[in-house]
Amino acid sequence: MTVASLTTDVTLSEPAARRIRAIGAAEGRPVMLRVAVEGGGCSGFQYQFDLVERAEDDDLIVERDGARALVDVVSLALLKGSEIDFVEELVGAQFRVRNPNAKSSCGCGVSFSI
Template sequence: MTSTPDVTLSERAAKRIRAIGEAEGRAVMLRVAVEGGGCSGFQYQFDLVEAAQADDLRIERDGAAALVDEMSLVLLKGSEIDFVDELAGAEFRVRNPNAKSSCGCGVSFSI
């Protein structure tokens, strides 16, 4: 597992990851992956995990960590993982400069 500056974690996302871990009483990391599918071609997958896999790249900020696998990193370079809490709901989001378009829900995108 290596560290990568190619993807960043916002202050809000780091705070939310830490809060989830504290509420659950265990250390958690946010795994972010890109999968084929969704209405625009690719979609983001978010999972909370306790351990990294051997090929994971680690993004850290303020005591929180996110993980991205090497295959997903190609589509996420230059992205920021953020957390938003809006009237419509609270969720992790990826601000991806590589996405040429995205669907209305913001979960899927095309390159």
């Protein structure tokens, strides 16, 4: 049984789905956003975002409006209940994770602590 069939505790916002679809259209191929948590950053953990063409067997697949994001089984415990979002601000545009498990995060929103 894959993680995708076990849980859907991570969601994808409409702006994130729209951005993933736009990237795929610009590249002329379907892409998925891989979201992972790694040790490091100024707060202890940091989010890693990558564009990939294929899911791994144990990935959670999060879908919205034809867009897909992937979360590996190791990162899932730290991302439970999170929303993957895309924000556009004066300082730039980026994917961001709204993580209810994070006790604190850095100013850029890429690193967090539990």
